[in-house]
Amino acid sequence: MSNAKVLVLLGSLRKESVNRQLAELATDVAPAGTTVELFDRLGEVPFYNEDIDNDDAPEPVRALRAAAAEADAALIVTPEYNGSIPGVLKNAIDWLSRPYGNSAFAGKPAAVVGAALGQYGGVWAHDETRKSFGIAGARVVEDLKLSIPAASFDGKHPRENAEVVSDLRDVVEKLVAEVG
Numbered sequence: 001m002s003n004a005k006v007l008v009l010l011g012s013l014r015k016e017s018v019n020r021q022l023a024e025l026a027t028d029v030a031p032a033g034t035t036v037e038l039f040d041r042l043g044e045v046p047f048y049n050e051d052i053d054n055d056d057a058p059e060p061v062r063a064l065r066a067a068a069a070e071a072d073a074a075l076i077v078t079p080e081y082n083g084s085i086p087g088v089l090k091n092a093i094d095w096l097s098r099p100y101g102n103s104a105f106a107g108k109p110a111a112v113v114g115a116a117l118g119q120y121g122g123v124w125a126h127d128e129t130r131k132s133f134g135i136a137g138a139r140v141v142e143d144l145k146l147s148i149p150a151a152s153f154d155g156k157h158p159r160e161n162a163e164v165v166s167d168l169r170d171v172v173e174k175l176v177a178e179v180g
C-alpha cells in the first residue's frame with residue numbers, strides 16, 4: 001500500500017540507543033510514500049492502571065492511542081532486558097491492548113526487530129514481544145524477524161552496515177506489503 005503509515009515503538013529510552021539508530025534506519029529504508037514515525041514519548045506514559053484507563057486517561061496515553069489509531073502498521077524496535085521485554089515497552093503494549101477487543105492496533109500488521117549486546121541479539125525479548133503484542137490484538141507477522149547482536153555494528157551507526165540495511169529494508173517493505 002502506498003502512503004502507509006508505520007508507527008515505531010522503541011524499547012529503549014537511552015539517547016545513544018542503538019535501537020533508536022535502528023529506528024532511524026527504518027525511516028531511511030522505507031519505500032517511497034511510506035511514513036515511518038517514531039512515537040518518542042513512551043517515557044512519559046505512566047504505569048498501566050485500570051483505575052485511570054478511561055476517557056480522561058493521562059495525555060501521553062491518549063497521544064499514544066491516537067498515534068496508534070492513525071497508523072496502518074507497527075514496527076517495534078527493542079533491546080532485551082534481563083532476557084525479556086523492557087518494562088517501558090511492555091507498559092505501552094498493555095495500554096495499547098485496551099479497550100479490550102477494540103484496541104487501536106487491532107488486526108493491524110506488526111513486526112518486531114532490534115539489537116542487544118548478547119550473541120543472540122535479544123531474540124528472547126523479540127519472541128516475547130511478538131507473543132504479547134499479538135495477545136494485545138496486533139496482527140504480528142511472525143516471519144519478519146531481525147535480532148542483531150550489537151557488536152556487529154562495530155560502534156558505528158547501523159546504516160554503515162550493508163547487511164543490516166538490507167535486512168531491515170526487507171522487513172519494512174514486507175511489513176508495508178501486509179497493509180491491506
Ligand SMILES: Cc1cc2nc3c(=O)[nH]c(=O)nc-3n(C[C@H](O)[C@H](O)[C@H](O)COP(=O)(O)O)c2cc1C
Binds near residue numbers: 019078079083118119
Ligand atoms: C537493565 C539491562 C538489562 C539487560 N539485559 C540484557 C539481556 O538480557 N540480553 C542482552 O542481550 N542484553 C542485555 N542488556 C544489554 C543491552 O542489550 C544493551 O545495553 C543495549 O545496547 C541496549 O539497547 P539500546 O542501545 O537501544 O539502549 C541489558 C541492559 C540493561 C541496561
